Amino acid sequence: xxxxxxxEIADQLNISVTTVSKALKxxxxxxxxxxxxxxxxxxxxxxxxxxxAVNLRTKESKTIGLIIPExxxxxxxxxxxxxxxxxxxxxxxVIILQSNESYELEKKQIQLLLRQRVDGILISLANGTADxxxxxxxxxxxxxxxxxxxxxxxxxxxxxxIDDRKAAYEATxxxxxxxxxxxxxxxxxxxxxxxxxxFLGYKKALLDNNMPYDPSLVYICQCGDQSFxxxxxxxxxxxxxxxxxxxxxxNTDMVAIGAITEFNEQGIxxxxxxxxxxxxxxxxxxxxxxxxxxxxxxxxxMGKAAFKQLYKEMQQLxxxxxxxxxxxxxxxxxxxxxxxx
Amino acid sequence: xxxxxxxEIADQLNISVTTVSKALKxxxxxxxxxxxxxxxxxxxxxxxxxxxAVNLRTKESKTIGLIIPExxxxxxxxxxxxxxxxxxxxxxxVIILQSNESYELEKKQIQLLLRQRVDGILISLANGTADxxxxxxxxxxxxxxxxxxxxxxxxxxxxxxIDDRKAAYEATxxxxxxxxxxxxxxxxxxxxxxxxxxFLGYKKALLDNNMPYDPSLVYICQCGDQSFxxxxxxxxxxxxxxxxxxxxxxNTDMVAIGAITEFNEQGIxxxxxxxxxxxxxxxxxxxxxxxxxxxxxxxxxMGKAAFKQLYKEMQQLxxxxxxxxxxxxxxxxxxxxxxxx
DNA sequence: GTTCATTTCGAAATCGTTTTCGTTAATCAA
DNA sequence: TTGATTAACGAAAACGATTTCGAAATGAAC
Numbered sequence: 001x002x003x004x005x006x007x008e009i010a011d012q013l014n015i016s017v018t019t020v021s022k023a024l025k026x027x028x029x030x031x032x033x034x035x036x037x038x039x040x041x042x043x044x045x046x047x048x049x050x051x052x053a054v055n056l057r058t059k060e061s062k063t064i065g066l067i068i069p070e071x072x073x074x075x076x077x078x079x080x081x082x083x084x085x086x087x088x089x090x091x092x093x094v095i096i097l098q099s100n101e102s103y104e105l106e107k108k109q110i111q112l113l114l115r116q117r118v119d120g121i122l123i124s125l126a127n128g129t130a131d132x133x134x135x136x137x138x139x140x141x142x143x144x145x146x147x148x149x150x151x152x153x154x155x156x157x158x159x160x161x162i163d164d165r166k167a168a169y170e171a172t173x174x175x176x177x178x179x180x181x182x183x184x185x186x187x188x189x190x191x192x193x194x195x196x197x198x199f200l201g202y203k204k205a206l207l208d209n210n211m212p213y214d215p216s217l218v219y220i221c222q223c224g225d226q227s228f229x230x231x232x233x234x235x236x237x238x239x240x241x242x243x244x245x246x247x248x249x250x251n252t253d254m255v256a257i258g259a260i261t262e263f264n265e266q267g268i269x270x271x272x273x274x275x276x277x278x279x280x281x282x283x284x285x286x287x288x289x290x291x292x293x294x295x296x297x298x299x300x301x302m303g304k305a306a307f308k309q310l311y312k313e314m315q316q317l318x319x320x321x322x323x324x325x326x327x328x329x330x331x332x333x334x335x336x337x338x339x340x341x
Numbered sequence: 342x343x344x345x346x347x348x349e350i351a352d353q354l355n356i357s358v359t360t361v362s363k364a365l366k367x368x369x370x371x372x373x374x375x376x377x378x379x380x381x382x383x384x385x386x387x388x389x390x391x392x393x394a395v396n397l398r399t400k401e402s403k404t405i406g407l408i409i410p411e412x413x414x415x416x417x418x419x420x421x422x423x424x425x426x427x428x429x430x431x432x433x434x435v436i437i438l439q440s441n442e443s444y445e446l447e448k449k450q451i452q453l454l455l456r457q458r459v460d461g462i463l464i465s466l467a468n469g470t471a472d473x474x475x476x477x478x479x480x481x482x483x484x485x486x487x488x489x490x491x492x493x494x495x496x497x498x499x500x501x502x503i504d505d506r507k508a509a510y511e512a513t514x515x516x517x518x519x520x521x522x523x524x525x526x527x528x529x530x531x532x533x534x535x536x537x538x539x540f541l542g543y544k545k546a547l548l549d550n551n552m553p554y555d556p557s558l559v560y561i562c563q564c565g566d567q568s569f570x571x572x573x574x575x576x577x578x579x580x581x582x583x584x585x586x587x588x589x590x591x592n593t594d595m596v597a598i599g600a601i602t603e604f605n606e607q608g609i610x611x612x613x614x615x616x617x618x619x620x621x622x623x624x625x626x627x628x629x630x631x632x633x634x635x636x637x638x639x640x641x642x643m644g645k646a647a648f649k650q651l652y653k654e655m656q657q658l659x660x661x662x663x664x665x666x667x668x669x670x671x672x673x674x675x676x677x678x679x680x681x682x
Numbered sequence: 683g684t685t686c687a688t689t690t691c692g693a694a695a696t697c698g699t700t701t702t703c704g705t706t707a708a709t710c711a712a
Numbered sequence: 713t714t715g716a717t718t719a720a721c722g723a724a725a726a727c728g729a730t731t732t733c734g735a736a737a738t739g740a741a742c
Contacts, residue, residue, distance in 0.1 A: 003482075005728060016692045021730060031690060051457050052402065053728035056393040056697050063436070063457075071425065072418045081412045084439055088450075093457060095404070095434045098425055116392050116404075116434060141344075228628065261628060284625050287569065287602060346698060357722045362700065372720060394698035397727050 004047045013037060055117075060318075063093045064310060065113035067123040069101045069150065070224070074282045075299045076124070079148065082303020083122060090311055092119070101224055103128035110134045120144040120310045125152060127189040127222065144313035144323065148306040150192045158313065160306045160328045164194045167295045167332040168201025171249050171277040174293070174334055176209050178341040180247030180275050184217040186234050186259065188251040195223070195251055198279065202249050217242065223252050231258020239266065247275040247340075253282040256292055260339065264289075276339040290338035298330055305330065345388045354378055396458075401659075404434045405651060406454035408464040410442045410491065411565070415623045416640045417465070420489065423644020424463060431652055433460070442565055444469035451475045461485040461651045466493060468530040468563065485654035485664065489647040491533050499654065501647045501669045505535045508636045508673040509542025512590050512618040515634070515675055517550050519682040521588030521616055525558040527575050527600070529592040536564070536592055539620065543590050558583065564593050572599020580607065588616040588681075594623035597633055601680065617680040631679035639671050646671065 010017045015034065023030045023038035024047075041047075055061045066083060068076050080096065087094050095118060099106040106126045113121055114137070121138055125147065132155050138145045139157060148160040175183050185202045188195025199218070206213050219238065221230035231254065238245060250256040256278030263270055270276060270290050278285055278294035285292035305328050313323050351358045356375065364371045364379035382388075396402045407424060409417050421437065428435050436459060440447040447467045454462055455478070462479055466488065473496050479486045480498060489501040516524050526543045529536025540559070547554050560579065562571035572595065579586060591597040597619030604611055611617060611631050619626055619635035626633035646669050654664050 006730095007728080017729080018692055018694095018731085019690085022691090025730090027731095029690060034690080048456050050397075050728050052393060052397040052400070053697090054730085056391075056397050056699095056728080057730050059393070059697075061393065071422045072415065074413065077413045077418045080437070081439060084412065084437060088438070093436045093438075093453070096421070096425060096437045097429070097434075098422060112434070115389050228624070257628060264630070283569070284628075287598060287625075288628065289605070289630055348698075358699080359701085359722055359724090360720085362698095363721090366700090370720060375720080391698050394727090395700085397698085397729095398700050400727080 003050065004042075004045045005050065006047075009038060009041050009045065009047060012041060059117075060119050061117060062091055063095060063116075063118050064120045064122060064307075065095045065097065065109075065116070065118040067097045067099055067106060067109050067113075067121070069099050069124060069126050071096070071098050074284075075149075075280050075297060078299030079124070079303035079306070082300040082305075083307045084303075086304045086307040086311075090307075092307075092311075099126040101126045101128055101222075103130065107134040110138060114138065114141065114143070118143075120146070120314050122146050122148065122306050122310055124148050125150040125192065127192055127224070130191060142317065142323075144310055144317060146306050146310045146313070148302055150194055153193060156325065158309045158325045158327065160302055160309060160330065161194070162297055162302075162330050162332045164197035165201040165204070167279070167297075167334075168198035168249065169205045170201075170332075170334050171279070171295055172202045172205035173209070174336070174340060175247040175249060175275055175277060176205065176211070178247075178271075178275060181211075182217070182242070182245050183211070183247040183249060184219065184238055184242065184245045186219045186221055186231070186248060186250040186255055188221065188223045190220070198249075198251055217245065221251070221255055223255065227252060227254035228258040228261075231255035231260075232262040233258075235259035235262035236266075239268070245274065247277075249277050249279075251279055253278040253280045253285045253292060253294055256294070256339075257282075257284065257288055260288060260290070260292065270339050271341045275341060277334075278339075281335055286337065293337045293340040294335050296333045296335050298332070301330055344391065345383075345386045346391070347388075350379060350382050350386065350388060353382060400458075401460050402458060403432055404436060404457075404459050405461045405463060405648075406436045406438065406450075406457070406459040408438045408440055408447060408450050408454075408462070410440050410465060410467050412437070412439050415625075416490075416621050416638060419640030420465070420644035420647075423641040423646075424648045425644075427645045427648040427652075431648075433648075433652070440467040442468045442563075444471065448475045451479060455479065455482065455484070459484075461487070461655050463487050463489065463647050463651055465489050466491040466533065468533055468565070471532060483658065483664075485651050485658060487647050487651045487654070489643055491535055494534060497666065499650045499666045499668065501643055501650060501671065502535075503638055503643075503671050503673045505538035506542040506545070508620070508638075508675075509539035509590065510546045511542075511673075511675050512620070512636055513543045513546035514550070515677070515681060516588040516590060516616055516618060517546065517552070519588075519612075519616060522552075523558070523583070523586050524552070524588040524590060525560065525579055525583065525586045527560045527562055527572070527589060527591040527596055529562065529564045531561070539590075539592055558586065562592070562596055564596060568593060568595035569599040569602075572596035572601075573603040574599075576600035576603035577607075580609070586615065588618075590618050590620075592620055594619040594621040594626045594633060594635055597635070597680075598623075598625065598629055601629060601631070601633065611680050612682045616682060618675075619680075622676055627678065634678045634681040635676050637674045637676050639673070642671055 006017045006020045010020045023035045097109040145157045151159045187199045219234040281296035347358045347361045351361045364376045438450040486498045492500045528540045560575040622637035
């Protein structure tokens with residue numbers, strides 16, 4: 001029951017291991033006759049090259065690492081799907097790790113992947129990630145690294161993102177266009193670039209429309225496991241603090257759905273009393289009542305694009321060429337539904 | 342920028358590679374002084390053992406494979422999370438693949454994982470999987486294999502499941518207990534064991550309560566990407582076919598939510614006109630209106646249990662002991678909400 | 683028959699670790 | 713002093729595939 005090796009094939013045919021190896025890889029200096037013999041025997045013996053040995057020789061494993069803050073999340077699982085699908089097309093396998101939004105774990109996991117000598121790393125940063133030494137470690141080893149969605153602008157590597165600021169601006173503008181006069185914002189955690197950008201887009205839209213920016217209208221949520229609850233809580237708090245608010249731009253759909261639920265329970269009418277725009281276009285947002293206006297964020301495409309870029313860089317590395325970093329910005333779209341007029 | 346090797350450390354200290362290797366692994370035949378020297382230098386040079394070489398020597402990669410029908414799915418992503426978390430604790434990495442409910446892909450992916458020589462495989466079968474040669478290939482290579490959720494009873498390996506039949510029975514009984522007289526069933530695809538079992542549980546509950554089993558009340562859906570739409574369609578069809586139905590037991594929450602949406606749109610009152618019980622306890626089922634009574638299916642725990650069993654078997658294999666197969670049945674629970682009286 | 687090119691193959695080094703089995707030198711017992 | 717034991721280290725053989733560099737054998741050309 002031992003796995004078949006090149007040596008076994010060689011012995012059976014009374015030729016050398018070298019010849020067997022070359023025959024299987026169609027080297028030009030092996031006769032057609034020998035090739036046919038070797039290939040046939042390899043077939044019948046069900047020979048599979050030992051990946052460990054191949055990896056050691058070629059110094060690559062055809063495996064990449066993926067670090068994600070949270071797997072159980074519609075957007076991220078779509079990204080995973082995109083990455084895995086694209087990777088498989090190119091013959092790559094994907095090792096997946098979850099940082100749980102923890103900086104410490106993220107660091108450890110990067111080290112794990114480096115030790116495993118994956119050919120490249122894809123990462124979406126944890127909320128808690130404040131410094132980037134672990135990421136620079138990756139680059140220092142000349143290992144391709146592509147960040148997506150939650151990125152660090154300061155790290156010199158390729159990035160796949162959306163224009164969060166523009167999308168948030170559009171969302172807010174939509175609230176303004178539909179008649180909202182006093183617009184609140186439920187923002188994400190403080191560190192992530194995208195929650196900063198969404199906040200800035202919101203703010204800029206207000207100012208461009210000559211509406212005052214009022215910091216007390218900005219509520220924070222961590223957007224972790226408890227997003228739904230956070231949405232409810234923020235909504236409850238908002239009703240206490242500011243009865244005059246008539247529109248909210250919310251950092252993610254899950255939080256928005258929490259808020260909608262709270263408003264429904266309290267008898268606040270959406271969109272008559274308060275209009276809401278979410279972010280992500282999670283499937284569920286089209287299903288709840290009222291359905292949620294939101295920004296469509298293409299998760300699957302983001303995964304695909306991220307892997308494609310990583311693949312390019314891995315090729316460039318193999319060809320000893322310089323690695324060319326790129327910043328890829330995917331298109332978003334405003335989806336108008338019942339939660340806005 | 343070359344990675345540090347044992348040889349480099351050995352050269353710098355003027356000792357042999359053997360000694361360095363042993364020192365790092367605390368072999369008893371190396372003096373404390375040498376160990377200290379070696380470890381210190383390894384530290385400062387930031388030595389990381391070459392995983393490829395280690396794999397080749399030890400014949401294990403500390404990596405397992407995971408094949409799942411669909412990543413973007415609340416239940417499955419919970420399972421993934423459970424597996425990844427548990428694996429990381431034991432120092433294992435997880436390679437993830439998605440079969441897209443396709444038998445052909447599943448076969449290919451098993452081969453991929455075997456070629457990669459993962460230490461073990463976790464799998465939840467695709468709907469289309471009808472024969473099990475590819476699975477037996479795994480077992481024939483003495484490679485631990487654990488199936489979960491969507492299993493094949495005929496394959497001789499460990500399994501982690503719930504008692505689908507019992508859970509479905511409970512769900513149906515609950516409908517009966519709350520006064521339903523004519524109960525339909527939206528079942529899953531024909532092949533998967535769990536959709537068969539849920540159907541059988543439904544049927545048995547009817548018969549045990551002296552209610553007639555009417556095949557025309559059983560609707561099929563594939564429970565793939567289009568679950569929500571299938572739920573709507575089935576609901577629409579049901580309203581045309583059988584106006585007297587007052588309860589439905591539905592194979593999965595997503596389909597159930599589709600059905601609820603359709604009923605809401607058509608002005609059918611839930612639970613007054615029709616009661617509904619779903620399956621999975623997807624997060625969203627507590628949020629929609631009316632909230633959905635359902636069976637809680639512990640995804641995260643299932644992932645944890647599946648990896649734990651695989652880990653046990655991998656240990657048994659290392660200790661040259663026989664592999665002991667186990668069937669682990671996790672508890673489910675009926676969650677009563679607004680969609681039933 | 684000599685020279686040169688071509689075809690076909692293999693020996694051996696290599697990738698970086700692990701592990702077996704010696705070997706040396708020192709220590710101890712008698 | 714001799715023999716036996718122990719402590720500390722290294723040489724070398726794996727693991728299985730890849731690849732470089734020759735070497736032999738054949739054929740062609742003169």
